[in-house]
Amino acid sequence: MQTVDLRGVTCPTNFVMAKLELEDIEAGTTVEFLLDDGEPVKNVPRSLKDEGHKLLGLHEREGYYVLTLEKGEE
Amino acid sequence: MAEQKIDLRNLKAGGFIKERGKDLFTVRLRVPGGRMSVDRLSKIAAVAQKYGKGYVHLSVRQSIELININFADFDAVVAELGEEQQKVASCGARVRVPTACGGCEYNPNGLVDTQKSALEVDQKLFGTATGHHKFKVCFAGCPFDCPKSAINDVGFQGAVWPKLDADGCISCGLCAKSCTEGALSMGADNKPVFDATKCIYCGDCIKVCPTGAWSAEKKGYTVRIGGKWGRRPLVGTLYATFVPEERVVDFISAVLGWYQEKAEGAGRVRLGDIIIREGWQSLLERLRSEFPEYVVQETIAPQVIQTQLPLPGQQA
Numbered sequence: 323m324q325t326v327d328l329r330g331v332t333c334p335t336n337f338v339m340a341k342l343e344l345e346d347i348e349a350g351t352t353v354e355f356l357l358d359d360g361e362p363v364k365n366v367p368r369s370l371k372d373e374g375h376k377l378l379g380l381h382e383r384e385g386y387y388v389l390t391l392e393k394g395e396e
Numbered sequence: 397m398a399e400q401k402i403d404l405r406n407l408k409a410g411g412f413i414k415e416r417g418k419d420l421f422t423v424r425l426r427v428p429g430g431r432m433s434v435d436r437l438s439k440i441a442a443v444a445q446k447y448g449k450g451y452v453h454l455s456v457r458q459s460i461e462l463i464n465i466n467f468a469d470f471d472a473v474v475a476e477l478g479e480e481q482q483k484v485a486s487c488g489a490r491v492r493v494p495t496a497c498g499g500c501e502y503n504p505n506g507l508v509d510t511q512k513s514a515l516e517v518d519q520k521l522f523g524t525a526t527g528h529h530k531f532k533v534c535f536a537g538c539p540f541d542c543p544k545s546a547i548n549d550v551g552f553q554g555a556v557w558p559k560l561d562a563d564g565c566i567s568c569g570l571c572a573k574s575c576t577e578g579a580l581s582m583g584a585d586n587k588p589v590f591d592a593t594k595c596i597y598c599g600d601c602i603k604v605c606p607t608g609a610w611s612a613e614k615k616g617y618t619v620r621i622g623g624k625w626g627r628r629p630l631v632g633t634l635y636a637t638f639v640p641e642e643r644v645v646d647f648i649s650a651v652l653g654w655y656q657e658k659a660e661g662a663g664r665v666r667l668g669d670i671i672i673r674e675g676w677q678s679l680l681e682r683l684r685s686e687f688p689e690y691v692v693q694e695t696i697a698p699q700v701i702q703t704q705l706p707l708p709g710q711q712a
Contacts (some may be wrong), residue, residue, distance in 0.1 A: 364574055367606040368504075377606040380568035389606075 325354040329386055333361050337369045344375070347393050352378065355389040363387040410487035412470065415463075422453070423462040423473060426485040426522070429496035429514030429535070430458030439480035447473055457532075458495050459485055489531075489664070491517075491524040491652070496535040497542045500554075506537035507599050508554035508615060513644050520645050526652065528659040529666045532624070533648060535617075539598040546632045547625050549667045550651050552617040555597035555638060562587050564609035571601035571610060597637070616640050616690075621651060621679065622668035622698035630668040630698040633676070635683060636690040647687060654682045668698040 326343045328336040340355055347353060357363045363380075367389050371377055374394035381388055413422040425440065432440075440460055444452050449464035465473060474484060485493050496514035500506030513535045521533075534548040538555075545551025567586040579594035580601055588601070597618065602610040616638035623632030639647055651667070658678065659670045671679055676695050684691040 363570065364604050367570070368604060371606055371608075377566075379566055380570065380606055382569070 323352055323354055325356065327356045328362065328366070329356050329358050331358075331362070333365050334369075336362050337366050340366060340370060341373070344370075344393055349393050349395050351393050353391055353393065355391065357387045357389055359386060363389075410490065411484035412465075412467075413461075413487055417464070419466050419468070421465050421467055421470075423465045423470075424455070424485040424487065425460045425462070425477070426483040426493050426518070427459050428493050428518035428522075429499070429511045431498075431511055432460075433480075436480045436482050439477065440482060443473055443476050446476075457493065459493065486523050487530075489526050489529050491521045491526065491531045491533070491648075493522060494518055494533040494535060495543050495548075497537045499537055503537065504603070505540060506554065507556045508535075508537055508617060508641060510535035510537045510552075510554065513552065513617075513641055517645060517648060521648060521652075524652065526659075527656050528662060528670075529664050531652065531655070531667065539596050539618075545623075546620040547623040547629065548632065549621070549623065549655075550648055551620045551623055551632050552639070552644065553620070554615070555618045556599035556602060556615050557597060557613045557638065558590070558595070558599065558601050558610050559613040560588060560590065561609045561611065564607050566607055566609075568606060570604045570606065574600045574604040576600070614638055617644065619647065619690075622671045622676075624666045624668050627704075629701040629703060630666075630672075631701060632668065632698055633695045634692055635680060635695055636687060636692060639687065639690045643687065643690075647683075650683055650686050651679070654679050672697050 326340065328339060331339060336357065357366055367377055367380060370391060376392040376394060378390040378392055411424045413424060415422055444462050447465050447469045448462045451463060453461040453463055455461055494514040494517045496510040497506065499511040500509050517533055532548040534543050534545045534551045536543050536545040536553045539553060541553055545553050565587055569582050571588050572580040572582045577594050577596050579591045580588045583589040602612060618634065619636040619639055620632035621635045622630060624630050655667045655670060658674050659665055662670065676697050680691060680695055
């Protein structure tokens with residue numbers, strides 16, 4: 323599974339980077355995003371959900387979050 | 397009788413404000429909720445260029461004010477603004493143009509369509525004479541309250557009551573983490589536990605929920621009454637919760653009716669000071685008779701903000 327590390331990237335750049343990564347991935351593929359605690363973990367999952375992707379899980383790992391997502395249809 | 401140079405009906409609702417210079421006025425435009433089409437903005441710019449000083453003023457209450465307009469040009473200014481349906485606002489002891497935040501159509505925080513409410517109140521209540529003093533209404537879409545609803549005579553704040561679909565919850569804990577009011581915590585089963593007494597209806601849990609397990613059970617407006625700013629500021633207090641959007645005009649009308657009646661003979665006094673004089677119970681009971689399902693059990697008087705503390709050596 324592809325992992326995209328967005329730690330250290332602030333809003334909304336992290337969301338835009340996530341979008342760009344997803345452009346090169348086929349629909350139905352599962353991807354993992356690493357997100358900082360605070361604003362990034364509050365904003366990025368919600369924004370990606372609004373874009374039509376399916377959120378599979380979100381859990382904390384040693385001070386940051388791992389978001390698992392399945393790319394939605396275009 | 398001298399020949400009448402201008403149509404005095406244009407002046408009836410106010411909105412033409414005397415400036416320092418001879419014959420010069422500020423023309424305050426009616427911009428409910430601060431939303432303005434670009435076509436209208438272009439027309440205003442053209443009128444300001446033709447008749448004004450070369451600049452406009454953006455007022456605190458979201459109006460555009462044309463500066464340095466000669467009173468002899470009033471009719472032409474009104475007619476040319478009318479080509480883009482732009483109207484002139486009011487001043488004096490009337491219901492003013494309502495203010496509002498950008499609203500929920502494009503702002504991700506917005507819970508309620510404040511722009512729609514502001515337009516409706518503007519259409520139905522704008523310019524209503526209070527008989528006493530100005531009367532300001534404001535719509536904020538969420539508890540962030542960017543437009544500062546509680547310093548208006550009647551302030552509306554978007555509110556949402558959350559409900560959880562436990563099956564849709566993936567136990568990520570984001571809602572409990574995001575709830576700055578301490579109304580949510582994670583329970584022993586790793587699902588959120590809701591403490592309704594601490595909730596301020598901001599909907600952060602719904603917004604942050606990655607799966608949509610949190611959703612809106614009901615939406616409406618939290619209503620605070622009796623605020624104002626100026627020389628002696630007051631912050632309005634809570635009278636009702638979850639007032640539906642379609643009851644807003646009726647609610648304001650009821651407050652206005654109480655004010656018109658209770659301020660009789662008091663002169664130029666704002667609603668908040670009348671509430672302090674009459675007691676909040678009187679207004680609360682009046683509203684309860686019409687809106688029993690939304691009015692709170694009890695409230696407190698408008699809160700006085702001391703901005704004029706006596707200096708050392710002065711006695712209060």
